[in-house]
Amino acid sequence: MEGPYQHEASDSAYQFTKAAIAKGHEILRVFFYQDGVLNSNKLMDPQADDRHIQKQWSALGTENNIDFIVCVAAAKRRGINDTVTAEGFTIGGLGMLTELAIEADRLVEFRA
Amino acid sequence: MEGPYQHEASDSAYQFTKAAIAKGHEILRVFFYQDGVLNSNKLMDPQADDRHIQKQWSALGTENNIDFIVCVAAAKRRGINDTVTAEGFTIGGLGMLTELAIEADRLVEFRA
Amino acid sequence: MVVFRTAPYGGNYSFEGLENVLIMGAYDQDVSVLFIDDGVLAIKKGMDNSGTGIKDFSPTFRALEAYDIEKIFIDRESMESRGVSLEDLVIEPEVIEANAVEKMMEEQKNFFMF
Amino acid sequence: MVVFRTAPYGGNYSFEGLENVLIMGAYDQDVSVLFIDDGVLAIKKGMDNSGTGIKDFSPTFRALEAYDIEKIFIDRESMESRGVSLEDLVIEPEVIEANAVEKMMEEQKNFFMF
Amino acid sequence: MLHLVNKSPFESMGFEDCLKYAAKGSSILFYEDGIYGALPGTAIADRMASVTSDYKVYVLKEDMMLRGIDKIMDGITEVDYAGFVGLVEENKTASW
Amino acid sequence: MLHLVNKSPFESMGFEDCLKYAAKGSSILFYEDGIYGALPGTAIADRMASVTSDYKVYVLKEDMMLRGIDKIMDGITEVDYAGFVGLVEENKTASW
Numbered sequence: 050m051e052g053p054y055q056h057e058a059s060d061s062a063y064q065f066t067k068a069a070i071a072k073g074h075e076i077l078r079v080f081f082y083q084d085g086v087l088n089s090n091k092l093m094d095p096q097a098d099d100r101h102i103q104k105q106w107s108a109l110g111t112e113n114n115i116d117f118i119v120c121v122a123a124a125k126r127r128g129i130n131d132t133v134t135a136e137g138f139t140i141g142g143l144g145m146l147t148e149l150a151i152e153a154d155r156l157v158e159f160r161a
Numbered sequence: 162m163e164g165p166y167q168h169e170a171s172d173s174a175y176q177f178t179k180a181a182i183a184k185g186h187e188i189l190r191v192f193f194y195q196d197g198v199l200n201s202n203k204l205m206d207p208q209a210d211d212r213h214i215q216k217q218w219s220a221l222g223t224e225n226n227i228d229f230i231v232c233v234a235a236a237k238r239r240g241i242n243d244t245v246t247a248e249g250f251t252i253g254g255l256g257m258l259t260e261l262a263i264e265a266d267r268l269v270e271f272r273a
Numbered sequence: 274m275v276v277f278r279t280a281p282y283g284g285n286y287s288f289e290g291l292e293n294v295l296i297m298g299a300y301d302q303d304v305s306v307l308f309i310d311d312g313v314l315a316i317k318k319g320m321d322n323s324g325t326g327i328k329d330f331s332p333t334f335r336a337l338e339a340y341d342i343e344k345i346f347i348d349r350e351s352m353e354s355r356g357v358s359l360e361d362l363v364i365e366p367e368v369i370e371a372n373a374v375e376k377m378m379e380e381q382k383n384f385f386m387f
Numbered sequence: 388m389v390v391f392r393t394a395p396y397g398g399n400y401s402f403e404g405l406e407n408v409l410i411m412g413a414y415d416q417d418v419s420v421l422f423i424d425d426g427v428l429a430i431k432k433g434m435d436n437s438g439t440g441i442k443d444f445s446p447t448f449r450a451l452e453a454y455d456i457e458k459i460f461i462d463r464e465s466m467e468s469r470g471v472s473l474e475d476l477v478i479e480p481e482v483i484e485a486n487a488v489e490k491m492m493e494e495q496k497n498f499f500m501f
Numbered sequence: 502m503l504h505l506v507n508k509s510p511f512e513s514m515g516f517e518d519c520l521k522y523a524a525k526g527s528s529i530l531f532y533e534d535g536i537y538g539a540l541p542g543t544a545i546a547d548r549m550a551s552v553t554s555d556y557k558v559y560v561l562k563e564d565m566m567l568r569g570i571d572k573i574m575d576g577i578t579e580v581d582y583a584g585f586v587g588l589v590e591e592n593k594t595a596s597w
Numbered sequence: 598m599l600h601l602v603n604k605s606p607f608e609s610m611g612f613e614d615c616l617k618y619a620a621k622g623s624s625i626l627f628y629e630d631g632i633y634g635a636l637p638g639t640a641i642a643d644r645m646a647s648v649t650s651d652y653k654v655y656v657l658k659e660d661m662m663l664r665g666i667d668k669i670m671d672g673i674t675e676v677d678y679a680g681f682v683g684l685v686e687e688n689k690t691a692s693w
Contacts, residue, residue, distance in 0.1 A: 052164055054238040055196045057283050057533045057564075060327055061507070064563065068582035069589075083403055084167045084196070090240030099238070099328040122406060126166040126211070128202030128245065143410040150497040151416070155589050158500060158596040160507070161284075169397050169629045169660075172441055173603070176659065180678035181685075195289055211442040234292060255296040262383040263302070267685050270386060270692040272603070273398075278614070278693075280509045282567055283534030310614050311509050314537065317569035324563030324581070331569070350617070355511060356542030361569075374618040375598055378691055386692050392518070392597075394605045396663055397630030424518050425605050428633065431665035438659030438677070445665070464521070469607060470638035475665075488522040489502055492595055500596050514608045 050085025051161030053102040054095070059088050062159040063105055070113050077153050079106075080146045081138075082120035085159075086127055089119045091135035103135050110137040118145050162197025163273035165214040166207070171200050174271040175217055182225050189265050191218075192258045193250075194232035197271075198239055201231045203247035215247050222249040230257050274305040274377065274384035277312030281330070287315040288330050290387030295333070298340040305344040305381070306337070308366060309374060312387075313351045316362045335363045348374065388419040388491065388498035391426030395444070401429040402444050404501030409447070412454040419458040419495070420451070422480060423488060426501075427465045430476045449477045462488065503592035507533035510545055515597040525555045528592060530585065531577075532561035539565075539573040549574055561585060599688035603629035606641055611693040621651045624688060626681065627673075628657035635661075635669040645670055657681060 053059040062085075066076055081088050093103045110117055118141040119134060131140060150156060165171040174197075178188055193200050205215045222229055230253040231246060243252060262268060275294045281287040297304045308316060315334070322329040337345065347366035352358065359365060369377075378384055389408045395401040411418045422430065429448070436443040451459065461480035466472065473479060483491075492498055504523050510516045516538055523529065529552075531538050538549060539560040552558060553576030560573055562581045573579065580588065600619050606612045612634055619625065625648075627634050634645060635656040648654060649672030656669055658677045669675065676684065 052167070052196050052199075052239070054235075055164070055285055057327070057507075060325055061533060061564075064325060064582050065585060069586045072583060072586050074586070083399065084164050087164075087199070087239060092240035092242055092245065094237040094240070094242070096234075096238075096328075100326045103240075105326075122208075123166075123403060125206040126208075127164070127199060128204035128206070128215075130204055130206070133204065133240065133245065143406055144414060146407065146499075147411045147414045147416060150411070150499070151414075153497060155594070156497040156499075157505075157589055157594050160500070160596045167399050169441070169603075172439055173629060173660075176439060176678050177681060181682045184679060184682050186682070195285065208442075212440045217440075235289060255292055256300060258293065258385075259297045259300045259302060262297070262385070263300075265383060267690070268383040268385075269601075269685055269690050272386070272692045276691075280512070280534040280537065280568075282564075283507065283509070309618070310610075311512050311534075311537075314509075314568065319569035319571060321566040321569070324566050327567060329567070354544035355537065356540050356546070371617050372620070375620045375623065375691075379598060379689060381689075383689075384691075390595075394608070394630040394633065394664075396660075397603065397605070423522070424514075425608050425630075425633075428605075428664065433665035433667060435662040435665070438662050441663060443663070468640035469633065470636050470642070485521050486524070489524045489527065489595075493502060493593060495593075497593075498595075512610045512614075514610075518608075 050081060050083055050159050052084035052087045056161040058159040058161055059085065059102050065157065067109060076113065076115050078116040078118055078149050080118045080120065080149055082123045082146065086119045086124040086129050089117065089134040089138035090129060092133055107135050107137045162193060162195055162271050164196035164199045168273045170271040170273055171197065171214050177269065179221060188225065188227050190228040190230055190261050192230045192232065192261055194235045194258065198231045198236040198241050201246040201250035202241060204245055219247050219249045274307060274381045276307045276309060276384060276386045277315050278310040278386060280311040281315040282327055286387040291330055291333055293385060294342060295340060298342050304342050306342060307346045307377065309348040309351050313347055313355060313357050316364055318361055318363050331363050337364060388421060388495045390421045390423060390498060390500040391429050392424040392500055394425040395429040396441055400501040405444055405447055407499060408456060409454060412456050418456050420456060421460045421491065423462040423465050427461055427469060427471050430478055432475055432477050445477050451478060502527045503588050503594045504529045505594055505596045506531050506535040506538065509534040510538040519597040520552065523556065528557040528559065528588060530559045530561065530588060532564050536560050536564045536568060536570060539577045540570065541572055541574045546574065553577060559588065598623045599684050599690045600625045601690055601692045602627050602631035602634065605630040606634040615693040616648065619652065624653040624655065624684060626655045626657065626684060628660050632656050632660045632664060632666060635673045636666065637668055637670045642670065649673060655684065
């Protein structure tokens with residue numbers, strides 16, 4: 050996934066997740082890797098008339114009990130650690146993506 | 162500019178700046194905008210056998226008195242503020258890019 | 274000069290390019306704006322962000338004239354290959370041919386591509 | 388399955404894709420690896436990062452067999468159009484035709500593209 | 502299989518790459534900048550007409566709206582995000 | 598003018614876009630993934646041969662090394678980062 054505000058991938062992933070929940074699907078997990086890890090940064094402070102991508106995710110996660118996993122390897126390289134990740138985002142290993150591939154019925158990648 | 166570790170743009174900009182200095186050029190300023198603002202993040206913690214992009218910039222800047230300007234609008238959206246920017250990086254307005262366009266003899270953009 | 278050459282929204286180049294144009298205008302620079310390649314799609318009429326919540330920047334393009342930014346150009350071939358005509362756009366740039374582009378760039382002290 | 392389809396270094400997809408392959412191998416998954424399009428360039432021999440300092444990941448590709456990852460495929464047409472032959476590569480994938488790709492994907496429970 | 506195409510066909514080979522591998526009869530969804538592939542009257546309209554006869558081609562309505570696109574070629578079906586989810590229910594997906 | 602091309606010509610139209618606007622005799626530098634345009638024996642080698650007769654074409658050595666590329670087409674000149682700086686001294690640059 051590419052970074053929020055830089056590419057549309059974060060927005061598309063959010064809208065898709067929301068629509069899947071609205072249709073009654075259980076979202077196992079959203080896994081953020083590559084620049085997607087930047088979605089978790091609570092220091093984001095966009096202009097008042099723009100969406101706040103991290104807060105959108107957090108609200109969706111709280112309401113629907115979704116695990117947001119931030120890939121640790123990708124995050125460390127990009128200066129994301131638990132001092133800046135918002136509540137609801139957990140830093141975890143790539144292995145959790147493998148588990149997701151094993152458990153999930155469907156897996157959709159939002160790439161740049 | 163695109164983000165460090167995600168695209169090569171940050172590395173290319175760094176190598177180019179270094180080569181220009183080696184040839185005796187005065188680098189007025191390096192302006193980081195779009196995902197390029199992420200270059201300034203001192204929380205970066207890449208694997209031990211990989212380069213540390215922020216530290217590379219900082220070392221180059223200290224040795225050669227280069228202004229590193231991080232675009233404030235781009236930075237705020239992406240969760241970069243002065244709690245995470247490394248020494249030597251200054252958050253500044255897009256106007257400084259305009260000034261650069263007025264003053265600099267040459268301007269090179271490193272894009273994704 | 275600011276050159277727009279990428280499609281809007283998929284990447285944020287057009288948005289940050291537009292911020293740049295406005296600032297240059299505020300510095301009283303004699304700003305030119307040029308739309309080529311997928312950049313011609315950035316000024317399409319009828320943008321509606323109600324389905325995605327992504328910030329719609331077309332009102333700002335419409336306001337360029339208010340900032341005294343009046344030298345606005347667009348590449349004919351880029352429009353034609355994308356099925357876009359002047360009536361589809363929120364502003365009315367002057368149509369130029371591809372072979373005029375490099376000359377316009379050379380005449381600038383410096384220019385940016387987004 | 389992990390599909391590599393982008394050129395190395397310009398973007399970091401191949402690098403993060405490779406990390407993914409290794410983890411899947413560590414989970415004892417029966418991992419397949421497929422190189423298509425510009426992905427065939429990710430396993431070129433002779434990479435030398437002394438001019439750029441960017442991390443060279445080709446030794447890790449060479450180590451895939453050590454991780455018992457042996458189902459490695461490459462698209463013939465992608466190699467040919469890029470002037471790449473098997474001797475140019477750090478590993479020796481099995482060459483397949485483009486029309487086998489969708490079928491391979493369908494046979495997987497899930498797959499990733501990088 | 503559902504093939505997701507999110508890049509402009511005027512700037513990226515992603516769409517052509519996808520066609521190289523996609524079996525006839527498969528589904529293709531244009532979203533993000535990929536939606537420009539559905540524009541009528543373009544330089545690639547003839548190419549796209551042959552694609553719509555071999556594949557089921559969809560385009561994401563929300564991304565069309567965002568970009569001010571309201572006309573699309575014959576043979577391409579508009580879906581909204583709920584429809585996107587529906588396509589994913591029925592198919593494995595490949596992201597180009 | 599110096600035109601900078603940093604994307605793979607097999608995946609991006611950036612190089613063809615650049616040629617649309619670049620005046621004959623101008624300089625073009627391939628760097629990052631753009632260096633693949635200099636590979637011999639590819640599907641675009643004929644196209645590239647005609648480009649090298651109309652333009653001064655350069656390729657960045659450090660990015661070739663990084664990618665394991667040591668052979669390039671006739672008519673293309675290798676430069677290192679110092680050479681890149683030299684080209685920028687002599688030309689305004691456009692980044693595609």
